[in-house]
Amino acid sequence: MPTTTTDTRTLLDFQDVAMTFPDGTVALSGIDLTVSRGEFVTVVGPSGCGKSTLLRIASGLETASHGTLGLETSRIGYVFQDATLLPWRSVQANIELLAELHGTAKAERVAKAKEAIDLVGLTGFEKHLPRALSGGMRMRTSLARSLTLDPELFLFDEPFGALDEITRERLNDELLRLFAEKQFAGLFITHSVSEAVYLSTKVVVMSGRPGKIVDTFEVPFSMPRDPEIRFTGEFAALVGKVSHALREGHN
Amino acid sequence: MADTPPIVPQLRRRGSNFGPAKVGLWAPPIALLAALIGGAYALNVLLGQRSFLLPAPHVVFGKLVDPKTGPDIFEALLNTAVVSLAGLVIAIAIGIVWAIGMTQAKWVERTTFPYAVILQSIPILAVVPLIGFWFGYDFFARVVVCVLIALFPMVSNTLFGLQSVDRSHRELFKLQGASRWTILTKLELPAATPAIFAGMRISAGLSVVGAIVGDFFFQRGTPGIGALIAKFGARLNSAELFASILVASLFGVVIFLLFGWLGRRAVGKWYDFG
Numbered sequence: 296m297p298t299t300t301t302d303t304r305t306l307l308d309f310q311d312v313a314m315t316f317p318d319g320t321v322a323l324s325g326i327d328l329t330v331s332r333g334e335f336v337t338v339v340g341p342s343g344c345g346k347s348t349l350l351r352i353a354s355g356l357e358t359a360s361h362g363t364l365g366l367e368t369s370r371i372g373y374v375f376q377d378a379t380l381l382p383w384r385s386v387q388a389n390i391e392l393l394a395e396l397h398g399t400a401k402a403e404r405v406a407k408a409k410e411a412i413d414l415v416g417l418t419g420f421e422k423h424l425p426r427a428l429s430g431g432m433r434m435r436t437s438l439a440r441s442l443t444l445d446p447e448l449f450l451f452d453e454p455f456g457a458l459d460e461i462t463r464e465r466l467n468d469e470l471l472r473l474f475a476e477k478q479f480a481g482l483f484i485t486h487s488v489s490e491a492v493y494l495s496t497k498v499v500v501m502s503g504r505p506g507k508i509v510d511t512f513e514v515p516f517s518m519p520r521d522p523e524i525r526f527t528g529e530f531a532a533l534v535g536k537v538s539h540a541l542r543e544g545h546n
Numbered sequence: 547m548a549d550t551p552p553i554v555p556q557l558r559r560r561g562s563n564f565g566p567a568k569v570g571l572w573a574p575p576i577a578l579l580a581a582l583i584g585g586a587y588a589l590n591v592l593l594g595q596r597s598f599l600l601p602a603p604h605v606v607f608g609k610l611v612d613p614k615t616g617p618d619i620f621e622a623l624l625n626t627a628v629v630s631l632a633g634l635v636i637a638i639a640i641g642i643v644w645a646i647g648m649t650q651a652k653w654v655e656r657t658t659f660p661y662a663v664i665l666q667s668i669p670i671l672a673v674v675p676l677i678g679f680w681f682g683y684d685f686f687a688r689v690v691v692c693v694l695i696a697l698f699p700m701v702s703n704t705l706f707g708l709q710s711v712d713r714s715h716r717e718l719f720k721l722q723g724a725s726r727w728t729i730l731t732k733l734e735l736p737a738a739t740p741a742i743f744a745g746m747r748i749s750a751g752l753s754v755v756g757a758i759v760g761d762f763f764f765q766r767g768t769p770g771i772g773a774l775i776a777k778f779g780a781r782l783n784s785a786e787l788f789a790s791i792l793v794a795s796l797f798g799v800v801i802f803l804l805f806g807w808l809g810r811r812a813v814g815k816w817y818d819f820g
Contacts, residue, residue, distance in 0.1 A: 356717055373721050379714045382816045383736050396722040396732070424816050 305331040306448045306480045307353055308365030314348050315360045321505035322348045335474055335481035337491035340501030346484045350452050372446030374454045378433035380425040387421040390439045411439035431462035451483040467494055475519045488537050498537055502544035509544035512537055601785040609789035623793050626770035630757035633692020637749050641700025649708045666698035674763045684767040688760030695756035696749035703745025707738025740817045743809030750805045754798040
């Protein structure tokens with residue numbers, strides 16, 4: 296567990312949250328989950344189990360049909376499945392967008408964007424348009440855009456799902472480094488078990504529809520994390536246990 | 547941080563269309579043009595006594611530089627151009643505002659979009675006499691004809707463009723509590739620009755048609771190229787008739803190309819504007 300911060304406030308608190316859509320589809324039921332600063336919680340589950348709905352409820356894009364949602368911060372970063380960059384804006388202008396929407400003055404916007412650009416390693420690409428970037432670079436831009444909000448709570452909706460293995464691993468390392476530095480509260484959705492174990496302090500396994508939490512695993516590895524742990528027996532054992540729980544929940 | 551810089555794809559160059567590499571692009575249509583001109587000469591000769599039906603191309607071109615007819619033709623073309631551009635500008639403005647209204651309030655779309663469709667389905671020639679009856683037979687009435695003809699593509703294209711915004715992009719803005727105005731100006735309108743320019747290009751061509759149709763019916767005031775075509779047609783001045791048709795057609799092509807160029811200038815960097 297991180298030791299660099301004393302702030303471990305619980306920022307997100309789902310209590311008995313359920314979601315039934317107007318068409319009668321039950322997406323989630325009986326979800327109890329908290330995420331605190333310094334915690335990186337990953338949710339794994341079969342596709343269609345309502346993982347994304349969970350995130351959409353946390354962000355306010357959807358309202359739960361049952362239960363309560365405690366949200367202790369307004370500084371929320373949300374990273375979408377695709378990079379959602381505006382194709383007519385340069386990397387720089389895309390990263391400035393959120394601050395711009397909040398009415399931040401130009402000079403401050405530029406400073407924030409510069410810091411975020413340096414953090415995700417996009418220096419030198421400020422003037423590029425999204426279509427001239429690789430998938431990984433686009434996702435970096437998207438990450439940098441969220442970073443300008445200096446989020447306390449960071450929500451990730453399968454952000455690296457469409458990337459190739461090597462790029463995904465590299466971005467996982469970047470994300471771990473950002474987490475170690477910023478100590479935000481992270482809630483990350485994925486269907487890759489090894490990604491979940493590698494990134495998080497806690498892995499939550501969900502069952503198929505309606506999505507319920509079937510198991511929770513504390514990840515014992517310290518932060519910052521050495522990429523080499525992925526090749527240890529302990530890591531493999533935990534991945535095995537999570538995969539097992541995932542299969543059980545699916546049946 | 548270590549990261550391999552990505553291979554930045556070379557964006558398609560949008561420079562001169564006349565470089566050596568473009569010869570292959572331009573050669574076939576030019577060859578066809580040459581064949582058509584040759585064919586016109588051949589037919590002209592074959593027609594013998596009835597050769598006035600298809601005057602020899604050099605005679606037609608001659609009318610354009612002939613001090614007796616050339617200045618009249620070009621002045622008429624200028625009048626037509628003014629009418630069609632005025633109509634186009636008005637159609638663009640109404641079309642964009644109307645489409646924005648429809649995206650901002652569903653009831654505006656429900657109430658008015660059927661009429662946009664009807665407007666497009668009305669045979670314009672059927673209402674032109676009515677327009678003259680109401681608005682006179684001068685400049686204003688001609689502009690009204692242009693607007694009626696050119697409006698629909700602007701409305702439908704702008705509407706399509708505004709509605710084509712990705713859901714996740716909308717959510718990105720919503721998450722920051724962006725107002726409707728902000729979403730419109732920073733997301734929907736920029737996203738709609740390619741569609742708006744595509745609409746302008748179609749409307750531009752139609753407004754030229756509208757101006758000529760207007761001229762044809764409304765002969766009062768300064769004559770446009772349509773009035774001249776009507777006159778030459780009635781008098782069987784075939785070479786002058788062909789020359790007028792030629793410049794009117796060329797004007798339509800130039801307007802079309804101009805708006806294609808403007809569209810590429812506006813969005814070509816991030817969108818492959820055809």
